[in-house]
Amino acid sequence: MNNFDFHNPTHILFGKGRIADLANQVPSGAKVMILYGGGSAERTGVLGQVRNALSGHELVEFGGIEPNPRFATAIKAVELIEKNDVTFLLAVGGGSVIDATKFIAAAAKYDGDAWDILTSGGAVIKAALPFGTVLTLPATASEMNSGSVITHAEKGAKLPFRSPHCYPVFSILDPELTYTLPSRQIANGVADAYVHIIEQYLTYPADACVQDGFAETLLRTLIDLGPKALKTPEDYDIRANLMWTATLALNGLIGAGVPQDWSSHMIGHEITALNDTDHARTLAVVLPALMHDQRGPKREKLLQYGANVWDIREGDEDARIDAAIKATRDFFESMGIKTRLGDYNLASPEIDHIVAALKDHGMTALGEHSAITPEDARRILQAAA
Numbered sequence: 001m002n003n004f005d006f007h008n009p010t011h012i013l014f015g016k017g018r019i020a021d022l023a024n025q026v027p028s029g030a031k032v033m034i035l036y037g038g039g040s041a042e043r044t045g046v047l048g049q050v051r052n053a054l055s056g057h058e059l060v061e062f063g064g065i066e067p068n069p070r071f072a073t074a075i076k077a078v079e080l081i082e083k084n085d086v087t088f089l090l091a092v093g094g095g096s097v098i099d100a101t102k103f104i105a106a107a108a109k110y111d112g113d114a115w116d117i118l119t120s121g122g123a124v125i126k127a128a129l130p131f132g133t134v135l136t137l138p139a140t141a142s143e144m145n146s147g148s149v150i151t152h153a154e155k156g157a158k159l160p161f162r163s164p165h166c167y168p169v170f171s172i173l174d175p176e177l178t179y180t181l182p183s184r185q186i187a188n189g190v191a192d193a194y195v196h197i198i199e200q201y202l203t204y205p206a207d208a209c210v211q212d213g214f215a216e217t218l219l220r221t222l223i224d225l226g227p228k229a230l231k232t233p234e235d236y237d238i239r240a241n242l243m244w245t246a247t248l249a250l251n252g253l254i255g256a257g258v259p260q261d262w263s264s265h266m267i268g269h270e271i272t273a274l275n276d277t278d279h280a281r282t283l284a285v286v287l288p289a290l291m292h293d294q295r296g297p298k299r300e301k302l303l304q305y306g307a308n309v310w311d312i313r314e315g316d317e318d319a320r321i322d323a324a325i326k327a328t329r330d331f332f333e334s335m336g337i338k339t340r341l342g343d344y345n346l347a348s349p350e351i352d353h354i355v356a357a358l359k360d361h362g363m364t365a366l367g368e369h370s371a372i373t374p375e376d377a378r379r380i381l382q383a384a385a
């Protein structure tokens with residue numbers, strides 16, 4: 001196992017009716033900005049509950065944060081914060097609203113050009129406004145990590161950053177808030193969490209028994225409960241287990257002390273920057289092709305994954321690896337997520353564009369061995385066609 005630091009300061013308030021606890025979590029006397037997305041939080045009544053719970057606070061609201069949140073929108077929120085002397089932010093929504101809130105919290109305390117935050121991967125952040133979240137879509141674990149991904153539409157860039165200043169102070173996880181999700185977003189959430197686990201697990205053996213065992217349990221839970229959530233969307237226990245699984249998938253715990261490979265994400269981000277394909281769907285396209293392409297470096301973990309996650313124990317090694325990759329693709333497809341580039345109207349010209357964008361964005365040494373180049377990504381994308 002590798003050396004690691006693990007410090008996760010986010011206070012989780014999990015379960016039914018927890019929005020009522022907001023008043024105790026937001027500092028008294030704070031001037032609060034509530035941030036939300038395109039209107040689902042208003043329609044579902046979540047915003048109403050939040051306003052009620054915070055009726056003792058002075059509130060400012062900022063709506064209209066897009067899925068794959070935009071830099072320009074976030075900058076408008078920063079201006080409103082300055083104008084109104086806001087001291088605390090509250091994100092109400094999915095990963096996009098929470099990611100935007102992290103960027104806004106950092107940009108509000110940054111004197112230079114906010115674009116620096118993205119080009120430095122967050123290194124320039126020295127402070128951020130404190131913020132909490134009310135999660136409505138289990139998928140990204142943004143509610144319990146310090147990362148964020150922001151799209152700059154004009155620059156054709158979707159770039160990640162992270163900073164120890166960008167952990168939420170608290171996050172409210174009420175599984176009942178997820179009942180209103182359309183099937184497409186339930187499936188996206190399951191697939192995104194699945195690939196988060198894979199990117200921290202499917203590398204090479206590092207003698208990390210606990211991290212591997214946790215990762216395998218989380219994967220099996222998604223395989224078992226994902227399809228059930230689509231069939232019986234108002235089953236509380238299914239939703240509760242999925243919600244906690246998605247949070248644990250990327251709150252730092254299973255990634256501590258192990259090699260990681262974020263290449264499916266980095267290649268997938270370029271697809272979304274190109275045509276706004278849902279984040280999770282880009283991963284479902286890239287991952288099976290990447291597993292196939294990287295079967296050499298990932299051999300031992302692919303065999304372990306096949307055995308411990310899919311119970312594939314018969315046949316020679318290559319046959320077991322093929323079966324594990326097929327099971328992964330079939331799982332995404334069974335959740336209604338297409339796994340071929342052609343399903344998203346992407347072909348050779350777009351592959352050229354994605355490869356060029358990876359070079360432009362410095363994504364030239366991806367994977368657990370820093371050995372996956374943009375030309376390797378081209379081969380992987382061609383295999384995903």
Ligand code: NZQ
Nearest residue numbers: 037038039040067068094095096136140142147148180181
């Ligand atoms: O915008 P509104 O109207 O609120 O609707 C949203 C949106 O259209 C809707 N929605 C959310 N909760 C709902 C709901 N509809 C009905 N009922 C509810 N309870 O769902 C749509 C998608 O929301 P979004 O927040 O975009 O989805 P998700 O949580 O999947 O977030 C995706 C973003 O997170 C980034 C992705 O790149 C993408 O930009 N990621 C962030 C990560 C992180 N911070 O650690 C890691 C991930 O790998 C990911 O990259």
Ligand code: ZN
Nearest residue numbers: 192196265279
């Ligand atoms: Zn993701």
